Amino acid sequence: MASTTMTDEARYEELDRYIADLPDHKGSLIQVLHVAQDLFGYLPQDVQMHVARKLALPAAKVYGVVTFYSFFNTEPRGTYTVSVCLGTACFVRGSEEILKEFEKQLKVKSDQTTPDNLFTLTTIRCVGACGLAPVVMVNDRVYGRVTAKDVASIIDDCMAKGGSENG
Amino acid sequence: MVNLTINGSALVVPDGSTILEAAKRVGIHIPTLCHLDLHEMRMVNQVASCRVCMVEVENRRGLVPACSTTVTEGMVVKTDTIRALKARRIVVELLLSDHPSDCLICERNRNCDLQSLAADLGIREVKFKGAMSTYKRDDSSFSLVRNPDKCILCRRCETMCGEVQTVGVYSAVDRGFMTTIGTAFDLPMKDTACTFCGQCVSVCPTGALTEVDNTRKVLDVLNRPGKVVIAQTAPAIRVALGEEFGMEPGTRVTGKMVSALRRIGFDYVMDTDFAADLTIIEEASEFVHRLQHGGTLPILTSCCPAWVKFFEHNFPDLLDIPSTCKSPHEMFGAVAKTYLATKLGVDPKNLVIVSIMPCLAKKYEAARPELSGEGEQNVDYVLSTRELGRMIRESGMDFANLPEEEFDNPMGQSSGAAAIFGTTGGVIEAALRTAYEWLTGNRLENVEFAQLRGMEGIREATVRINDLDVKIAIAHGLGNARKLLEKIQRGDATYHAIEIMACPGGCIGGGGQPYHHGDIEILKKRAAAIYSEDRAKTIRRSHENQDVMRLYGEFLGTPYGEKAHELLHTSYTKREKV
Missing domain, CATH: 3.30.70.20 (Alpha-Beta Plaits)
Known part of the structure; x- marks a missing residue:
């Protein structure tokens, strides 16, 4: 997640340092985009342009990669990204209901962010923890065997921590 | 070498060949769609994404794409089994299931690879219905x-x-x-x-x-009362237009083209070649001026608008090296709306210039703000070779049997030097014919510079002028141009003059020319036709074009002088690289 204390200027500086230290620019686009997303929290057009210029790649190429991989976001994310797994195992154990419950309680649809920028709701396909199905991830934390009833407490957990999470 | 069998025929092919290439050697046609091998342009599109070329290979479970599967020793390939045919049909049906079926009104009707493929495979229904x-x-x-x-x-x-x-x-x-x-x-x-x-x-x-189709706009203006509409035709049109009417590539149709334009309703049919001669006078003057006054070298040609936009985006630090000459059709427009308008007694506001170009960038170029005078664009409309072909067909002319007609004067005469503008190496050869004679005071015995000709992406030559070895480079295709420019940027190039054309082959291979469908031999035939057009001319040096010289005498004054600068030269803009 983006460091909330850094200025954009400092983020660009750190990104440039990372790029400068790369042994070879060729083939390093995805790596660089990961670092950029860690720094900025998402990949707005300006950041993509910056990466394109630094790596001497056409901007279209960078945009193509960013839009191809679902891991990359072009919109800012909330402090907490709630990812409901819709992989086969979770799906058959009712994760669609869990997603609906989150949508109801957070008053957003999947792939949207709450107006207070606290929550982004999204879906994923299998996190490799099918034994815990259905699974919900909040940032890097995994909740297993979730039921619709647990949704409120998961949200409350986050609310209690407020916007200070830096995960 | 590798031994294999295709459809029962044994053959030996070089290592690394694809099944598609091997099949071609024995006359077996495997249909393709995404595949495109333009070897001489160093382009091979081999993404194998369409799966139309699927064939059966013995002892392999699945079908393989012929375009990207290399042959192996003892391979047994079958291209026409029921399994391969069915797979191909399904692939095309799937493509068609997400493709608009408005062929009748599509720009590519009768000229579309997908349409031809569907016809060849005899597809009569699309079984798959799904999202579009x-x-x-x-x-x-x-x-x-x-x-x-x-x-x-x-x-x-x-x-x-x-x-x-x-x-x-x-x-x-x-x-x-x-x-x-x-x-x-x-x-x-x-x-x-x-x-x-x-x-x-x-x-x-x-x-x-x-x-962008401008044929409707041109038809409109041709029928607007009070307008005097002048067509000008680029050198590369006359060696390609015939292909639109089934004529052999490389057929020269200059006279028929003039006839057709007159019958379409143009008031005058004049020649961009005239303006190409004018361009040479200006560009050779600029070159000689830079050479004698310690100006920036190399000088880069500036006839190609795609090349101009390319260096504005990619080499904004080198904006002072290209020639400031406008491209020939823009020079034509600027002179037509001043000199010619007066000669014809027409208000320049009622004079409409339509350029027939092998090029799509010329459409954009015509709208560049600095290429306007008195609020009027130098050139009003640009049509591609293909669009002219459509207008001729629409009007119902029997193109092949049209009489041969001559261009109108005073902007219709041209030299052989102008004719070769349409192919890679032609502009610099034309400029050399003039610069050489100006600088040495001697007449060239042979005006043909064989060392500047050919289809290599980057070519270099040295021409001795007086006591100077003039070093020349030629690039066609923007990737080749980039290589040359980077050399200049690094400071390890010592050229005096460079010609660049954005399209592989030069204007004969322009983006507005009849579709070559991957057959690069067509470009070579067009180039050969360009050179025979040159040889057929009595005048082969731009500075011997009497009508151009009269234009200077009556109107422009000295070449590269004040009036010439105002009308025939332009400026460039730094642009972002997105």
């Missing part, structure tokens, strides 16, 4: 239109733009069913670093990329 992709059409530019609904994701445009031209405007965007070939951040084409060379249009197999 719908995207916004991009007609933001003056040159080309993108219609992603008709895109089959073959990525030929992406390969051409990225690898041959090194412009990189296109990329696959998004994934799965949502995949499109798009621009960075979905920007409209006009806001990208696109040079509008139109090579993507030249290689697009369907109607996903087409030119």
Whole structure:
């Protein structure tokens, strides 16, 4: 997640340092985009342009990669990204209901962010923890065997921590 | 070498050959769609994304794509089994299930690889019904239109733009069913670093990329009372237009083309070749001036608008090296709306200049703000060779049997030097014919500089003028141009003059020419026709064009002088690289 204390200027500086230290620019686009997303929290057009210029790649190429991989976001994310797994195992154990419950309680649809920028709701396909199905991830934390009833407490957990999470 | 069998015939092919190449050697046709091998342009599109060329290989479980599977020793290939035929049919039906079926009104009707394939495979119904992709059409530019609904994701445009031209405007965007070939951040084409060379249009197999069609506008203005409409034709049109009417590539149709334009209703049919001679007088003067006054060298030609836009985006630090000469058709426009208007007694506001060009970038160029005088564009409309072909067909003319007619004066006469502008190496050869004679005071015995000719992407030559070895470089294709420019940027190039044309082959291979469908031999035939046009001329040096010299005497004054600067020279703009 983006460091909330850094200025954009400092983020660009750190990104440039990372790029400068790369042994070879060729083939390093995805790596660089990961670092950029860690720094900025998402990949707005300006950041993509910056990466394109630094790596001497056409901007279209960078945009193509960013839009191809679902891991990359072009919109800012909330402090907490709630990812409901819709992989086969979770799906058959009712994760669609869990997603609906989150949508109801957070008053957003999947792939949207709450107006207070606290929550982004999204879906994923299998996190490799099918034994815990259905699974919900909040940032890097995994909740297993979730039921619709647990949704409120998961949200409350986050609310209690407020916007200070830096995960 | 590798031994294999295709459909029962044994053959030996070089290592590394694909099944497709091997089959071709024994006359077996395997249908393809995404595949495009333009070897001499160093472009091979081998993404194997369409799966139309699937064939059976003994002892392999699945079918394999012939275009990207290399042969192995003892391989047994069958291209015409029921399994292969069925697979191919399903692939094409699936493509058609997400493709608009408006062939009747499509720009590529009768000229579409997908349509031909569907016809060849005898497809009469599309069994698959499902979601259809719908995207916004991009007609933001003056040159080309993108219609992603008709895109089959073959990525030929992406390969051409990225690898041959090194412009990189296109990329696959998004994934799965949502995949499109798009621009960075979905920007409209006009806001990208696109040079509008139109090579993507030249290689697009369907109607996903087409030119901006100006035929309706031209037809309108031809029928507007009070307007005097003048056509001018680029050197590369007369050696390619015949192909639109089934004539052999390389057929010269100059006289028939003039006839056809007159019958379409143009008041005067004049020649961009006249202006090419004018360009040489200006460009050779500029070259001699730079040479004698310690000016910036090398001088780079500036006739090609795609090349101009390319260096504005990619080499903004080198804006002082290209010649400041406008391109020939723009010079024609500027002179027509002043000198010619007076001669004809027509108010310049009622004079309409229509350029027939092998090029899509010329459409964009005509709208560049600095190429206007008195609020009027130097050139009002640009039509491609293909658009002219359509207008001739629409009017119902029997092109092959039209009489041969002559261009109108006083801007219709031209030298052989002007004729060769249409092929790679031609502009610099034309300039040398004049610069050499001016600098040495001697008449060239042989005006043909064989060392400047050919199809190599980058060519170099040295020509002795007085006591100076003049070093010349020629590049065609923007990727080759980039290599030359980077050499100059690094400071390890000592050329005096460089010719650059954006399209492989030069204007004969322009983005507005009849579709070559991957057959590069066609470009060579057009080039040969250009050189025979030159040899057929009585005058072969631009400075011997009497009508051009009269233009200076009566109106422009001295070459490279004040009036010439005002009308015939231009400036360049630094642009962002997106």
